[in-house]
Amino acid sequence: MLKRYLLAPGPTQVPPEVLLAMATPIIHHRAPEFAELFGEVRKDLQWVFQTNNDVLMLASSGTGAMEGSVANFLSPGDKALCVNGGKFGERWGKICQAFGVQPIEIPVEWGHSVDPQQVADALKKDPSIKAVYVQASETSTGAAHDIKALADIVKPYEGTILVVDAITALGVFDIPTDAWGLDIVVAGSQKAFMLPPGLAFVSVSQKAWGLAEKSKNGAFYFNFKKERDSQRKNQTAYTPAVSMILGLKEVLRLMKTEGLPGMFARQGQLAHALRSAVEAAGLSLFPKGKASDALTVIAAPDGIDGQAVYKNLRVQYGITAAGGQDHLKGKIFRLSHMGYVDTFDVITAMAAVEMVLKGLGHPIQLGSGVAKAQALLMTPQ
Amino acid sequence: MLKRYLLAPGPTQVPPEVLLAMATPIIHHRAPEFAELFGEVRKDLQWVFQTNNDVLMLASSGTGAMEGSVANFLSPGDKALCVNGGKFGERWGKICQAFGVQPIEIPVEWGHSVDPQQVADALKKDPSIKAVYVQASETSTGAAHDIKALADIVKPYEGTILVVDAITALGVFDIPTDAWGLDIVVAGSQKAFMLPPGLAFVSVSQKAWGLAEKSKNGAFYFNFKKERDSQRKNQTAYTPAVSMILGLKEVLRLMKTEGLPGMFARQGQLAHALRSAVEAAGLSLFPKGKASDALTVIAAPDGIDGQAVYKNLRVQYGITAAGGQDHLKGKIFRLSHMGYVDTFDVITAMAAVEMVLKGLGHPIQLGSGVAKAQALLMTPQ
Numbered sequence: 001m002l003k004r005y006l007l008a009p010g011p012t013q014v015p016p017e018v019l020l021a022m023a024t025p026i027i028h029h030r031a032p033e034f035a036e037l038f039g040e041v042r043k044d045l046q047w048v049f050q051t052n053n054d055v056l057m058l059a060s061s062g063t064g065a066m067e068g069s070v071a072n073f074l075s076p077g078d079k080a081l082c083v084n085g086g087k088f089g090e091r092w093g094k095i096c097q098a099f100g101v102q103p104i105e106i107p108v109e110w111g112h113s114v115d116p117q118q119v120a121d122a123l124k125k126d127p128s129i130k131a132v133y134v135q136a137s138e139t140s141t142g143a144a145h146d147i148k149a150l151a152d153i154v155k156p157y158e159g160t161i162l163v164v165d166a167i168t169a170l171g172v173f174d175i176p177t178d179a180w181g182l183d184i185v186v187a188g189s190q191k192a193f194m195l196p197p198g199l200a201f202v203s204v205s206q207k208a209w210g211l212a213e214k215s216k217n218g219a220f221y222f223n224f225k226k227e228r229d230s231q232r233k234n235q236t237a238y239t240p241a242v243s244m245i246l247g248l249k250e251v252l253r254l255m256k257t258e259g260l261p262g263m264f265a266r267q268g269q270l271a272h273a274l275r276s277a278v279e280a281a282g283l284s285l286f287p288k289g290k291a292s293d294a295l296t297v298i299a300a301p302d303g304i305d306g307q308a309v310y311k312n313l314r315v316q317y318g319i320t321a322a323g324g325q326d327h328l329k330g331k332i333f334r335l336s337h338m339g340y341v342d343t344f345d346v347i348t349a350m351a352a353v354e355m356v357l358k359g360l361g362h363p364i365q366l367g368s369g370v371a372k373a374q375a376l377l378m379t380p381q
Numbered sequence: 382m383l384k385r386y387l388l389a390p391g392p393t394q395v396p397p398e399v400l401l402a403m404a405t406p407i408i409h410h411r412a413p414e415f416a417e418l419f420g421e422v423r424k425d426l427q428w429v430f431q432t433n434n435d436v437l438m439l440a441s442s443g444t445g446a447m448e449g450s451v452a453n454f455l456s457p458g459d460k461a462l463c464v465n466g467g468k469f470g471e472r473w474g475k476i477c478q479a480f481g482v483q484p485i486e487i488p489v490e491w492g493h494s495v496d497p498q499q500v501a502d503a504l505k506k507d508p509s510i511k512a513v514y515v516q517a518s519e520t521s522t523g524a525a526h527d528i529k530a531l532a533d534i535v536k537p538y539e540g541t542i543l544v545v546d547a548i549t550a551l552g553v554f555d556i557p558t559d560a561w562g563l564d565i566v567v568a569g570s571q572k573a574f575m576l577p578p579g580l581a582f583v584s585v586s587q588k589a590w591g592l593a594e595k596s597k598n599g600a601f602y603f604n605f606k607k608e609r610d611s612q613r614k615n616q617t618a619y620t621p622a623v624s625m626i627l628g629l630k631e632v633l634r635l636m637k638t639e640g641l642p643g644m645f646a647r648q649g650q651l652a653h654a655l656r657s658a659v660e661a662a663g664l665s666l667f668p669k670g671k672a673s674d675a676l677t678v679i680a681a682p683d684g685i686d687g688q689a690v691y692k693n694l695r696v697q698y699g700i701t702a703a704g705g706q707d708h709l710k711g712k713i714f715r716l717s718h719m720g721y722v723d724t725f726d727v728i729t730a731m732a733a734v735e736m737v738l739k740g741l742g743h744p745i746q747l748g749s750g751v752a753k754a755q756a757l758l759m760t761p762q
Binding site for chain 1: 747
């Protein structure tokens with residue numbers, strides 16, 4: 001008998017209350033009760049995004065909202081600055097190319113955070129750049145980029161928008177859309193939103209809508225203007241993922257109960273505890289710049305295959321984590337603490353990593369990392 | 382946000398597959414599909430009980446089956462030997478009194494196991510004793526009684542049956558009903574059966590049915606002969622707990638997948654690991670005789686209130702364990718590893734106990750017990 005533990009950087013654990021809400025009977029999406037539900041979650045999503053902008057809901061994975069964030073705003077021949085510091089930064093460039101947009105990539109060594117000055121210099125050099133695409137949290141490396149600094153750089157350019165992939169950031173740490181002036185922010189259901197995969201969210205500023213008026217690209221399913229006009233009337237342009245939205249209502253209730261500061265503090269504390277535990281066990285963290293609080297990326301010790309760690313966690317201990325992608329395959333393994341995660345998820349993760357590494361012949365002292373996590377996660381009397 | 386962990390000695394964790402099975406639509410208990418379901422689980426229950434005896438299912442908690450194990454077999458004025466080594470041993474005496482049966486108690490100091498010789502001597506002294514009542518696992522103290530030895534003692538007495546409360550034993554460790562010649566064995570759904578509370582099981586031998594023919598006690602709801610006659614036709618005398626039986630079918634499928642030796646080995650290994658971890662952390666186990674593999678009972682260290690440990694586990698860390706009962710209140714706390722439990726339940730339990738005790742001012746080294754559990758629970762490559 002092997003119990004299953006989901007500690008991957010998405011999909012993440014879904015609280016029982018949310019699973020139950022999703023198991024209630026489907027309501028019809030053109031019935032008044034759906035409009036009421038949709039209006040309620042729409043308003044609460046603005047609270048999570050900390051914005052008065054429209055927050056659109058799409059029946060897709062986060063990549064659908066990323067595609068729409070290119071296709072609806074830029075035209076063939078337009079130039080876009082893409083911060084590429086990992087698998088998801090790379091994706092911005094690929095989407096641009098698919099829509100005839102010319103990506104100007106700022107390559108960032110995987111594991112590092114972008115130097116905002118590079119973005120400032122690139123914009124200064126070519127003010128015709130229509131958009132800057134970046135990740136708040138680069139899930140493939142565990143590094144966070146400095147979104148506030150980038151927002152301050154982009155803001156003065158009237159014809160340029162900042163588009164933030166916050167798929168593994170929103171709800172984990174503070175990304176105040178309006179306070180920082182972020183034009184487009186993308187999020188996904190299967191991360192800190194504690195839902196199964198299948199729903200994407202995207203907030204769009206007035207500045208971005210202005211750009212959308214001039215876009216010559218074709219967008220049908222991910223037509224944000226059409227969605228905006230429908231969703232402002234508490235409808236969706238196409239059939240919405242109804243059970244996901246029923247679950248989302250429950251998620252938002254849980255989030256409001258904990259509050260944004262509580263959510264950020266809890267996940268920040270868990271991230272800090274796991275990072276400290278990893279180091280206490282004599283292991284190295286992979287990110288060289290600022291680490292994202294969404295996940296902990298651990299460098300495989302010399303002589304140990306990171307993929308074997310990932311595989312043994314799953315096969316021997318029932319824990320689904322993640323390995324490395326592309327050239328990081330075998331070099332790292334990744335554990336998440338987004339969303340519905342607590343002290344004992346971190347202790348389970350650390351205990352299992354110690355056991356797997358010891359099993360693979362790495363000289364690690366069992367309990368050394370766990371003890372550090374315990375010390376940092378003790379609840380006051 | 383506080384996640385909930387159920388590590389009490391009943392109710393125990395219910396596997397998701399079982400929760401889902403219980404959420405399927407109710408079938409009618411007089412419809413042919415119910416008889417088919419009932420026949421299947423009846424047969425598989427005999428496999429778990431390792432018996433060819435009838436295994437009756439009752440819509441009640443285990444105490445209902447305990448009551449029936451007195452009321453259906455003994456008559457007012459009859460004498461019964463009751464091994465009383467804890468809260469549940471004491472219950473046998475109370476049930477006997479409620480039905481006019483004269484209990485002859487063998488008091489056993491709480492935490493100890495009965496000396497089988499005492500039972501042998503009592504039967505020799507008074508062969509008119511109709512039944513010997515005992516616990517396989519005394520849940521209030523964590524001690525196990527030697528059921529095989531008692532069976533060997535009772536077997537030669539043709540007019541005496543052995544009745545075993547195996548509520549926290551059956552499915553945890555080996556209690557082979559027929560091989561040991563146990564006349565009545567009682568079990569409950571909310572222990573190693575991984576179901577919610579609400580269903581009791583009881584196996585009855587030919588020798589016991591013989592005694593039942595002579596019983597003058599009144600039994601209506603817990604009328605075992607009536608249930609036997611119905612259940613042999615895959616019906617129940619009264620309305621059965623249908624969703625529980627739907628869940629039980631799934632439980633039995635899971636149990637057959639793991640196999641009885643696998644179930645006993647896993648729970649035995651978890652019990653051994655937690656006991657060893659507790660001692661590695663400088664704590665003392667409460668049981669002085671043979672410890673039951675169903676739960677670990679820990680003595681509260683000097684100066685620490687066991688009820689505070691129990692309470693802080695729940696309030697600070699979301700873990701529901703159990704405290705002590707009656708004169709053991711404050712002196713012990715109890716953690717279970719019955720049923721749907723694995724390595725990380727034991728690690729969570731040990732980590733939390735260390736954190737709570739340290740929080741209460743007890744000098745304990747964080748990770749000291751956890752490291753021992755990790756070492757003992759490492760899975761071979």
